[in-house]
Amino acid sequence: MSLFNAYVTLSGAVDADISRDERMAHRTTYRIGGPASMVAVCHTYAALVKVLDVLHEEGVEWVVMGKGSNVLVSDAGFEGCVIVLGREFSRITLGDDGLVTAGAGVILSKLVTFALSNSLAGLEFACGIPGTLGGAISMDAGTRHEWIGQRLSDVVVLRPGEGLHRYPASEVEWGYRRTSIPTSEIVLEATLRLEPQDKARIASEMDQRLARRRRTQPMGKPSCGSVFRNPGTESVAKMLDECGLKGYSVGGASVSDTHANFIVNNGDATARDVIAVMGHMHDEVLEKRGVDLQPEVKFLGFSS
Numbered sequence: 427m428s429l430f431n432a433y434v435t436l437s438g439a440v441d442a443d444i445s446r447d448e449r450m451a452h453r454t455t456y457r458i459g460g461p462a463s464m465v466a467v468c469h470t471y472a473a474l475v476k477v478l479d480v481l482h483e484e485g486v487e488w489v490v491m492g493k494g495s496n497v498l499v500s501d502a503g504f505e506g507c508v509i510v511l512g513r514e515f516s517r518i519t520l521g522d523d524g525l526v527t528a529g530a531g532v533i534l535s536k537l538v539t540f541a542l543s544n545s546l547a548g549l550e551f552a553c554g555i556p557g558t559l560g561g562a563i564s565m566d567a568g569t570r571h572e573w574i575g576q577r578l579s580d581v582v583v584l585r586p587g588e589g590l591h592r593y594p595a596s597e598v599e600w601g602y603r604r605t606s607i608p609t610s611e612i613v614l615e616a617t618l619r620l621e622p623q624d625k626a627r628i629a630s631e632m633d634q635r636l637a638r639r640r641r642t643q644p645m646g647k648p649s650c651g652s653v654f655r656n657p658g659t660e661s662v663a664k665m666l667d668e669c670g671l672k673g674y675s676v677g678g679a680s681v682s683d684t685h686a687n688f689i690v691n692n693g694d695a696t697a698r699d700v701i702a703v704m705g706h707m708h709d710e711v712l713e714k715r716g717v718d719l720q721p722e723v724k725f726l727g728f729s730s
């Protein structure tokens with residue numbers, strides 16, 4: 427494999443910002459993570475296809491990343507290329523049919539604001555969820571009762587080496603923080619079906635959702651949101667709280683005092699600290715409650 431060859435071939439040759447050894451702490455909401463050997467912010471479809479072709483030819487591993495709001499990157503970083511969707515994937519349009527089409531690189535909060543300005547209801551649940559539309563689709567982001575898959579009409583993906591494929595949303599399985607779209611495919615665009623509604627009503631609903639988040643989540647400190655998945659109908663946050671884990675710390679990482687399923691970075695946390703805290707949370711719940719918690723956060727750069 428030659429990352430160097432890939433870098434030399436792509437630098438300046440495609441409409442993409444190509445960098446080497448960029449610290450992932452700058453691209454994750456945890457503000458944690460060592461360097462990725464290469465980062466390619468692809469601004470056009472043609473650039474994305476070319477980047478993937480060159481990475482394939484050079485045998486370089488890659489991963490697509492949105493805003494890194496659900497990813498823990500190791501302190502050693504990622505030996506491969508992190509692909510980010512740039513300009514061409516950041517557009518939102520409202521069609522005559524009332525459907526909203528948005529690129530996967532669109533920031534979710536922008537999409538929520540777009541819906542509000544056009545008096546369209548249905549995305550209130552997404553208020554305060556960080557990240558991009560692509561990340562939200564990949565994670566089927568949402569709450570216990572509402573999730574992004576419910577609002578989609580169809581999803582366009584790139585199948586590397588093959589081309590574009592359009593999934594009607596009804597043909598995708600939307601599960602709890604997962605979908606049936608293979609991880610080898612890159613979500614590029616989606617069409618959403620929202621409902622016309624009174625703007626003041628939508629705004630009021632959004633305000634309530636945000637206020638609830640501010641009350642129940644540590645908003646001021648870097649985190650990746652919920653660390654573990656809820657096992658069944660039980661709230662994992664409640665379980666962790668009952669096990670007395672709030673405030674438990676290793677190095678710069680602590681279980682939040684506000685929400686026991688959030689680990690916060692107090693400023694100088696390393697991925698190793700977060701893993702140590704997660705390990706303790708997992709073991710305590712296993713010992714005291716007999717539940718084997720599964721992570722919701724995605725890991726990058728850890729040898730399996």
Ligand SMILES: Cc1cc2nc3c(=O)[nH]c(=O)nc-3n(C[C@H](O)[C@H](O)[C@H](O)COP(=O)(O)OP(=O)(O)OC[C@H]3O[C@@H](n4cnc5c(N)ncnc54)[C@H](O)[C@@H]3O)c2cc1C
Nearest residue numbers: 492493494495496557558560561562564567568613650651
């Ligand atoms: C404070 C806070 C609160 C949160 N609250 C919630 C919540 O209420 N509900 C919830 O569900 N989540 C929540 N999260 C988690 C996170 O915001 C969501 O999972 C979000 O949808 C991730 O989007 P992202 O763009 O940051 O994706 P990333 O974190 O960058 O990536 C997440 C996964 O998606 C994949 N991915 C990203 N883009 C694409 C693409 N274009 N094509 C294919 N795969 C892609 C990545 O490879 C990775 O596996 C919260 C996080 C924080 C920090």
